[in-house]
Amino acid sequence: MKSNQNQESLQKKMIVASLSAMVAETSTFPIDIIKTRLQLTNSSSNSFKVAYNIVKNQGFLGLYKGLTPALIRHLFYTPFRIVGYEQFRNFVVVSDDNSGFSLFSKALVGGFSGVFAQVVASPADLVKVRLQADGFLVSRGLQPRYSGPVDALNKIIRAEGVRGLWRGVFPNVQRAFLVNMGELACYDHAKRFVIKNQIADDNIYAHTLSSIMSGLSATTLSCPADVVKTRMMNQAVNEDAKLMYKNSYDCLVKTVKVEGVRALWKGFFPTWARLGPWQFVFWVSYEKFRQIAGFSSF
DSSP: OHHHHHHHHHHHHHHHHHHHHHHHHHHHHHHHHHHHHHHHOOSOOOHHHHHHHHHHHHOGGGGGTTHHHHHHHHHHHHHHHHHHHHHHHHHHOOSTTOTTSOHHHHHHHHHHHHHHHHHHHHHHHHHHHHHHHHHHHHHTTOOOSOSSHHHHHHHHHHHHOGGGGGTTHHHHHHHHHHHHHHHHHHHHHHHHHHHHTTSSOTTHHHHHHHHHHHHHHHHHHHHHHHHHHHHHHHOOOOTTOOOSOSSHHHHHHHHHHHHOGGGGGTTHHHHHHHHHHHHHHHHHHHHHHHHHHTOOOO
């Protein structure tokens, strides 16, 4: 009986995490597509110019190119990483205020929770990146490679095999480890610090402060891996079956050699500008939905 209740509780938490993630993803997706375009070009373009060109050439809906696979991705990615982190945290903590769970331990648990979740969600992430990159081709007057998510999925499997759906999985996993190490550990730790030091109660103010800190931390740690991930996932096999980058290390070296070290933080501002609002919307929604579902605070 207790086992069934625990299973039902896990399922509810995963549903709550999925709903919260989809709300956050939809709200901040235009910033993500701007970030992706910046990472794919070696020009000196800026966020405002990229946004203007997207709307000019594709209309307002061009800012949501690739939203469907992004939402599908979060049906798997976010529940596994959030609930996985919480389950392990609750298993090892020795006190109600989590004082027995150090920041270093939180970082490791957050990182590995993200790795597992990203492996599961990587195909949807690949389709999202390819569709976003197609918008860049359209803006240059070129023909897009895919007509939509299903067409992209079919063409990738036909041209690159099922394994092609996991192209870029290693830089993706590296990014997921760094993002979740910064995001989950920092949000959890910052929230406990804010409440313990009576800066704010366990409410929207504490959630906002914690999400801002975790967003900045996650962006700083993950941006280089994010640039490599985006470029690795966007490269499709050409007619000669040759790829621009052999692996993530090769991509890292070539990016630095051609564009300099600063290129590894290309798209930093839109990444942070998105992670901040994304985490704010997600954590506020998640904490509220948890309350409605009868669960305690994260």
